[in-house]
Amino acid sequence: MIQPANEVQSIRKIIMASSVGTLIEWYDFYIFGSLAPVIAGQFFPKTNPTAALLSTLATFAAGFIVRPFGALVFGRLGDLIGRKYTFLLTLIIMGSSTFAIGLVPGYQTIGFAAPIIILVLRLLQGLALGGEYGGAATYVAEHAPPNRRGFFTSWIQTTATLGLFLSLGIILIARHSLDADRTRSIAKFEDWGWRIPFLVSIFLVVVSVYIRLRMKESPLYAKLKTEGKTSVNPLKESFTHRSNLKMVLLALFGATMGQGVVWYTGQFYAQSFIENVCKVDFEQSRTILLWAILFATPFFVVFGNWSDKIGRKWIMLVGMFLAIITYRPLFGKLYSIADEKNKTEVVDEKQISTAIKPIVNTGNSLRKIGTTHFFDDGTLLMETRTDTLYAEAGKITDKPDVKISKLLPANGYWLMVGIIFIMILYVTMVYGPIAAFLVELFPTKIRYTSMSLPYHIGNGIFGGLTPFIALLLTTIYTGDKLVGLYYSIIVAGLCFLVGLLYLRNKIDPNVND
Amino acid sequence: MNALKRVAGILWIIAGPLAIYYLVRTAIDEINKKPVIDTKIQWAVFIIVFIPIAIGIIIFGIYALKGEYDHLPGSSEDITD
Numbered sequence A: 001m002i003q004p005a006n007e008v009q010s011i012r013k014i015i016m017a018s019s020v021g022t023l024i025e026w027y028d029f030y031i032f033g034s035l036a037p038v039i040a041g042q043f044f045p046k047t048n049p050t051a052a053l054l055s056t057l058a059t060f061a062a063g064f065i066v067r068p069f070g071a072l073v074f075g076r077l078g079d080l081i082g083r084k085y086t087f088l089l090t091l092i093i094m095g096s097s098t099f100a101i102g103l104v105p106g107y108q109t110i111g112f113a114a115p116i117i118i119l120v121l122r123l124l125q126g127l128a129l130g131g132e133y134g135g136a137a138t139y140v141a142e143h144a145p146p147n148r149r150g151f152f153t154s155w156i157q158t159t160a161t162l163g164l165f166l167s168l169g170i171i172l173i174a175r176h177s178l179d180a181d182r183t184r185s186i187a188k189f190e191d192w193g194w195r196i197p198f199l200v201s202i203f204l205v206v207v208s209v210y211i212r213l214r215m216k217e218s219p220l221y222a223k224l225k226t227e228g229k230t231s232v233n234p235l236k237e238s239f240t241h242r243s244n245l246k247m248v249l250l251a252l253f254g255a256t257m258g259q260g261v262v263w264y265t266g267q268f269y270a271q272s273f274i275e276n277v278c279k280v281d282f283e284q285s286r287t288i289l290l291w292a293i294l295f296a297t298p299f300f301v302v303f304g305n306w307s308d309k310i311g312r313k314w315i316m317l318v319g320m321f322l323a324i325i326t327y328r329p330l331f332g333k334l335y336s337i338a339d340e341k342n343k344t345e346v347v348d349e350k351q352i353s354t355a356i357k358p359i360v361n362t363g364n365s366l367r368k369i370g371t372t373h374f375f376d377d378g379t380l381l382m383e384t385r386t387d388t389l390y391a392e393a394g395k396i397t398d399k400p401d402v403k404i405s406k407l408l409p410a411n412g413y414w415l416m417v418g419i420i421f422i423m424i425l426y427v428t429m430v431y432g433p434i435a436a437f438l439v440e441l442f443p444t445k446i447r448y449t450s451m452s453l454p455y456h457i458g459n460g461i462f463g464g465l466t467p468f469i470a471l472l473l474t475t476i477y478t479g480d481k482l483v484g485l486y487y488s489i490i491v492a493g494l495c496f497l498v499g500l501l502y503l504r505n506k507i508d509p510n511v512n513d
Numbered sequence B: 001m002n003a004l005k006r007v008a009g010i011l012w013i014i015a016g017p018l019a020i021y022y023l024v025r026t027a028i029d030e031i032n033k034k035p036v037i038d039t040k041i042q043w044a045v046f047i048i049v050f051i052p053i054a055i056g057i058i059i060f061g062i063y064a065l066k067g068e069y070d071h072l073p074g075s076s077e078d079i080t081d
Helices: A005-034 A036-043 A049-065 A067-081 A083-101 A113-143 A146-176 A182-193 A195-213 A219-226 A234-239 A242-277 A282-296 A298-310 A313-338 A410-431 A434-441 A444-463 A466-476 A485-502 B002-033 B037-065
Strands: A351-358 A365-374 A380-389 A401-407
Touching (some): A005 A036, A005 A083, A005 A113, A005 A146, A005 A195, A049 A067, A049 A113, A049 A444, A067 A113, A083 A113, A083 A195, A113 A146, A113 A434, A113 A444, A146 A242, A146 A410, A182 A195, A242 A282, A242 A313, A242 A410, A242 A434, A242 A444, A242 A466, A242 A485, A242 B037, A282 A410, A298 A313, A298 A434, A313 A485, A434 A444, A444 B037, A466 A485
Antiparallel strands (some): A365 A380, A380 A401
């Protein structure tokens, strides 16, 4: 079917306007996660840095847990008052909350009020995101011709990954732009510069609100409204009518639950794994993910487009199946690339430096011993051991703080990029066609409400909690460094079985029902 | 195929209580091991969030067992209630 040129131009504008806003919302949501260790120091001051990090992750997780409630609140609004104004509202809430996070004074200035305000703002971010995605996907799908629905909605699907890309990129740029000296620039970033990525958000949101204000209401929704056929109570219709509830449950257990864990394992957990388990340098661990995202992102559109020809089901299920069977070997390979036990140390080149700084008014001093180990393949391992030299005779630091960071050589670096690229390819398979799949599953009058909830339980709760639960599993079962993956493998495995048995592969030719 | 879909329904019905049992038991063990506020909050959150989802899979199993997924609706007209 050939479309008229003005129709093509119009749908491009719609995709652009919807995608830019959704991209900004994902960016706003992910900078918090990307800056978790810095935020831990600013708002959750604990003597144990791991506990502080867990508190931050808990706050981060709170944003995910609240997403289904956002889906209900804004989904209901979207089905009652329309798609356009609802996702305009979510954008404003998200932008304001993100900007406000950048302004909140730290714990040292206002005490416990600081983490509480951060938690409230994080909850608002989660609520807004819960309302955004369903609206944008529905809006684009309801404008798209039936034979190109997968292709057009796949542009919306790129925004989550590109939002993560943008957040990592802006953080890295800000981290290096605050001073000519690299170490001082990083110190300034950790002191106050981390606020920049949050504050920048307001400019992006203003532009996006302007674009969205010029958009028109979805034609299918507008038609329903003219005919007086909009739902009076979409929540009741979605979840108390057996026929709708059974489809909501099918969408959750047969598609979005698996998609969520594959999305977060391939991107967030992979980055956290190479930084915290493989001990790869802060910057390298992020640029590895940036390259992998850059190479893999076009495949969202490839698989979305392909789903218009062969159906959505099998592309999503194959992506899930590949993830289930290859996660352990792929993560095992990531670990072995960085593992110094597989390398030979060039002992003659080892460098040791010691710095001692007196601690004011105590008579004690802080000692930092930096050791750099060189390996035959070009890997550098930097170990920083910090302890206190007490003035009191015989008193020593029980547990010195030891930090390890590895710089990989080019071949190890690009091998990691390749492995994470494969994992993001799985993400593109499960995520590329899912918006079209969800839109086709529900009737127009309750679509926003019905599709948003399973999406945000699957992606937000099952997916968003992945790094948190994986980290927790490694603290319970300490013998296996890859034990955290079992959560993703089991959830994706269950979803694969349900999808295999109960989903159909038919492309719905008419979503105007 | 429809018979398999219905029989698998029993599996989903069993999976719900099993998941709840595993979750609550692990939470109790972990809180006993480390009875600090962080552990309690984190496990309370998991229980509050995942128990309704586990109930959801039981309902899904019941629908599957009753044959509700033998035929999926193609349009709003197929939705009868």
